[in-house]
Amino acid sequence: MYLPAEDTYLLIRGLESYDNLGKVLEIGFGSGKVAEALNGRSEIYIGCDIDFNVLKDFKLKNPYNPKIELVCCDSASCFRNSFFDTIVFNPPYLPSDSIIDHTINGGPEGCELILKFLENSFRTLNSTGSIFFIASTLSNLSKITSFIKDNEFGCKEVIKEKFFFEHIILFKCKKLS
Ligand SMILES: C[S@@+](CC[C@H](N)C(=O)[O-])C[C@H]1O[C@@H](n2cnc3c(N)ncnc32)[C@H](O)[C@@H]1O
Numbered sequence: 626m627y628l629p630a631e632d633t634y635l636l637i638r639g640l641e642s643y644d645n646l647g648k649v650l651e652i653g654f655g656s657g658k659v660a661e662a663l664n665g666r667s668e669i670y671i672g673c674d675i676d677f678n679v680l681k682d683f684k685l686k687n688p689y690n691p692k693i694e695l696v697c698c699d700s701a702s703c704f705r706n707s708f709f710d711t712i713v714f715n716p717p718y719l720p721s722d723s724i725i726d727h728t729i730n731g732g733p734e735g736c737e738l739i740l741k742f743l744e745n746s747f748r749t750l751n752s753t754g755s756i757f758f759i760a761s762t763l764s765n766l767s768k769i770t771s772f773i774k775d776n777e778f779g780c781k782e783v784i785k786e787k788f789f790f791e792h793i794i795l796f797k798c799k800k801l802s
Pocket of ligand 1: 716728
């Protein structure tokens with residue numbers, strides 16, 4: 626289980642000024658800390674995670690939260706096209722040759738999981754929706770921004786913070802019209 630950390634709180638802070646998030650999907654739900662912060666501003670909130678145990682833990686601790694629905698799946702693979710208004714994720718982004726820890730290892734250049742999450746998000750986001758995601762300067766950021774551009778999305782930094790040897794950044798993406 627990933628304990629809420631600086632990146633979790635950066636994601637929450639960066640979204641503070643967004644009042645109405647509509648139908649929200651969070652990829653990589655973890656402890657549910659982000660959901661607890663955003664849930665009051667959503668029409669529905671779906672959290673998905675590849676780790677069934679984190680979802681089970683959250684349900685055991687919060688049995689009566691009817692607004693948060695949980696799904697165990699790989700990225701957003703099981704959701705229909707063009708549905709969500711807002712997709713958020715704080716992905717594993719540390720460069721690593723193999724995925725030993727699902728909570729932190731993001732692939733050889735630290736961006737492979739982010740690219741997979743983005744590809745799934747582009748498909749399941751509606752045409753006016755927004756994607757918010759965390760990335761680090763330890764990851765290959767130019768590969769991420771090129772991928773976004775190649776998929777005809779725009780991308781900007783919402784908030785950025787220095788943390789030891791890296792900067793962690795919250796990005797916002799929207800379909801270019
Ligand atoms: C950095 S943690 C973030 C947890 C929480 N959202 C937070 O901000 O504290 C990343 C989460 O992504 C999940 N995850 C990793 N790979 C995934 C995948 N392919 N599909 C869905 N979730 C995944 C991990 O199990 C972990 O809970």
